[in-house]
Amino acid sequence: MSGNKRTPASPPAATQAPTPASPDLVAAADEPGLGEDRALALLKRTDLPAEALVRLSKNASAIKSRKVKLALVQHPNTPRHVSVPTLRHLFTFELMQVALTPTVAADIKRTAEDTLITRLETISCGERLSLAHRASGRVAAELLCDPEPHVILAALDNPRLTEAETIRALMRPNAPAQLAESVCGHAKWSLRREIRIALLQNENTPLARVLEFAQSLSVRQLREILRNTRLPERTKSYLLRELNKKSADSPADALN
16 A cells, blocks of 8 residues: 555636626526616626617616616617617716716717707706716806806816817807806916907906906917907907007017
């Protein structure tokens, strides 16, 4: 009998449950009586095929859940002909969530923003205020023309709002007077050169701020603005006076 001891065999490693193939995923999405939890578990799978997502959108038991609707729209593989109609059934802040989800296609995000923007006139002031703080830059830009001053101020503080969007809002014919006043007093936007030029073109900009902005511009900048920009007559007259004054005070600058 050999003195060598036989080493006990190691227990078999636990095996991971096999990943269902696409036909199984399609069948799971099509299952009658599919509940919210199981539907959401399916929607967490990045490999869920488009056919399964289409079946899920038609599954009466699963699609009645708002969470399932939202997850379906947010899934990167959901076909557009499923996402777009489903978007119309989402609530305000669900639409906001879709527009901010990085994995959602750009055209779906834009459709979510469009749907949200069309609802702005019908939702409460409190909801608009929350959107002004948290929504995408495009939605925040739309809220720059809100009738409530505190909503405008919140939109100006939205970190996703861009300079270009702010300028476009200032140039809109229906921009409220409160917008120009709010931008003039804003710690961030009032310091931007292009914003100041847009404010000079806005007839609602207070005269005191027109004077301040004009004095901060060089002779060359004043000439460019007068040459290339459509200005209210009051502002144009003042800029001409400021240009003549600066040219007289600094003849060397006047030659540039």
